[in-house]
Amino acid sequence: MFYDSIFTEQATTRLEIESEIRHAVEHDAFTLRYQPKVDLNSGKIIGAEALVRMQHNNGSLIQPDNFIPVAEETG
Structure with a gap:
């Protein structure tokens, strides 16, 4: 395998x-939202x-697919 700048990114x-x-x-920056399931x-x-959801340092929300895998892997 050769180095590629994508690895650093x-x-x-x-x-x-x-x-x-x-x-x-x-800083208690997680929020819990409930989404109804409708028949x-x-x-x-x-x-x-x-x-x-996790609130970003700048106030925006980070979607779970962007942080849950990392959270699961790092404990």
Whole structure:
């Protein structure tokens, strides 16, 4: 395998996400949202999904697919 600059970019991005996760834990920057599950035939709410979001240092929300895999791998 040969070096490619993409490896550095990926490693840098991962370290940034790890750092943001640690910051979010220390500063209670996770939010929990509930999304209703609706039966399309009846239109009735049949349950809910709990969705976690992490607030970025700049105030924007980071979607779970961007931080959960890193959080799971780093513990």
